[in-house]
Amino acid sequence: MPLRSTEKWPHGAIMLDQDHTRFALWAPDALQVSVELGDDHSIPMLPQADGWFVIQTRCPAGTRYRYCIDGRLQVPDPASRAQDGDVHDPSIVVDPNAYLWQHTGWQGRPWHEAILYEVHVGLLGGFVGVEQHLPRLAELGVTAIELMPLAEFPGDRNWGYDGVLPFAPEASYGTPEQLKHLIDYAHSLGLAVVLDVVYNHFGPDGNYLGEYAKRFFRDDRHTPWGAAIDFPRREVREFFIDSALMWLFEYCFDGLRLDAVHAIEDSSFLIELAQRVRHLTPAGREIWLTVENEHNEAHLMQRGFDAQWNDDGHNALHVLLTGEREAYYADFAEQPTHKLAHCLNEGFVYQGELNRHGKPRGEPSGDLPPSAFVLFLQNHDQVGNRALGERLAHLCPPDALRAATTLLLLSPMIPLLFMGDEYAAEQPFLYFTSHHGELAELVREGRRNEFSHFQAFANAERRTRIPDPNAESTFNDSRPLPDSAPAQLSQPWPAFYQKLLRLRQRELFPRLRGAVALDARVHGDGALTARWRLGDGSCLRIDLNLSEERISLELPAAGEHLLISSPEPFDPDHLAPFTALVSLTLPDHKDLPHE
Secondary structure, X not given: OOOOOOOOOOOEEXXXXXXXXXXEEEOOOOOOEEEEEXXXXXXXXXXXXXXXXXXXXXXXXXXXXXXXXXXXXXXXXXXXOOEOOOOOOOEEOOOOOXXXXXXXXXXXXXXXXXXEEEEOOHHHOHHXXXXXXXXXXXXXXXXXXXXXXXXXXXXXXXXXXXXXXXXXXXXXXXXXXXXXXXXXXXXXXOOEEEEEEOOOOOOOOOOOHHHHOHHHEEEEEEEOOEEEEOOOOHHHHHHHHHHHHHHHHHOOOXXXXXXXXXXXXXXXXXXXXXXXXXXXXXXXXXXXXEEOOOOOOHHHHHXXXXXXXXXXXXXHHHHHHHOOOOHHHHHHOOOHHHHHHHHHHHOOOOOOOEOOOOOEOOOOOOOOOHHHEEEEOOOHHHHHOOOOOOOHHHOOOHHHHHHHHHHHHHOOOEEEEEOOHHHOOOOOOOOOOOOOHXXXXXXXXXXXXXXXXXXXXXXXXXXXXXOOOOOHHHHHHOOOOHHHOOXXXXXXXXXXXXXHHHHHHHHHHHHOOOOEEEEEEEEEOOEEEEEEEOOOOOEEEEEEEOOOXXXXXXXXXXXXXXXXXXXXXXXXXXXXXXXXXXXXXXXXXXXXXXX
16 A cells, blocks of 8 residues: 555544554654554654655554654554553554444434533543433433543543543543444434533643644743644644544534633634534534633634633623622623623623723624523533532522523523533532642642632632542542432422423424524613514513512513413512513414413
């Protein structure tokens, strides 16, 4: 099999047939590279143009291998599809066609039907453990699970944002085939599966690229995690785009959520990634692309991305629910009700206004549809970045949480739940890793010093209460289900969620395409009314009161257009404390369907 010097080399080990594999490594700083197969077979790789080393050889699936750089440094494949152990161990040749898909007719779901449920795979027992929860989530009314990052990370306990091998599913969670079976089974239940991917940095342990491909990074640009990745460089750009395409088309994920894209200075990379995905997606298949973006760059939702996680909406709601005003909540401390109203009416709160640091943040978003924003009350960041990982069930009154949940699940924005939300889980979600030695000490002290500017942890002795991220107990204490047993849907909180999600599916799904915001009016601290024109011309109205005061308000007539009141019954003359009312007025005053 002769090599063609003009070929675009895909990164990693690509099986050409059942017995042959092509290995390609971009190593522009290396003089020599060999691939070591098994324990004792080393094959020199052929140097190619632009710093590539390539070889095609007899090598079946399941073979362990690693690269040797200049006869001195043994490294795993940075595009490893699976690891034989941890990030420093050999990689494994993977046959992408080994798994036989059972539900090949699955085409995904339209974005407006997304009801996302964020999951940490390790806390639920790996890929096999997550499968056990899928029937319950489908019955609850969830339509998609969103998996926190799976890329191979150091150790076997991690949030996933320390990944260093972005093509390899974490070995402690299961095999590539087990991950595919999880996705296949989810599809059989009507559940889409989304993957959170981290393309803005590599973790602090196990990334060898700087040893033989220094041009992967930029010395003149830095992120919170170190030297910035050089996305304008073609080889680097293709590395991450190939990873994204692998997850979507080999593993059949239904979408990707790109983590912290504000740390990727070259937005043309994001746009090219989206364009490549859209170009390769067959007609009829639905693929979702979302971002987390501190910069609120609304233009990305007009260049191939479906939505952005709306931290602004969360932050305004969190201030109203808890009264907390430290750190980034300071940007929402003044007039939080007006900020929430602005979010419900136009998407982002910050659309170019100055933040607490005196810097402009955001782009105008009023012309985007409500579905361009993913709204949430909790997620891994907003809970896990707290010193003690407390959930909202510990931080606000139950009735206030029910009212906010009603807004979350019945607004036209795309709702996201964090695992355990559906039964007001009391277990914390803490920050955990499994580093060792000096790195473990640095992470532990860094974590505690993070909170030194918070009044509750200004004292060094108080900061020792912050759990050690590397302790196994920190991981175990974060498991969201007591005794790993799924909560019964008949319990009050799950039953409440199920009722709201069934309403969303029955009343809103058929009407969400083409929805636009009409207005949002503030009635007092914590109280507002928001209205949207839905795609069929009907009007959705949500009256919300997160305060302890009764608000005089002309409310929808009971029984006519009211979808739900939380709590029930409601006072027709006042909006009671901690209340949400959701009503729908149909065009031409048509009757609403009955339960």
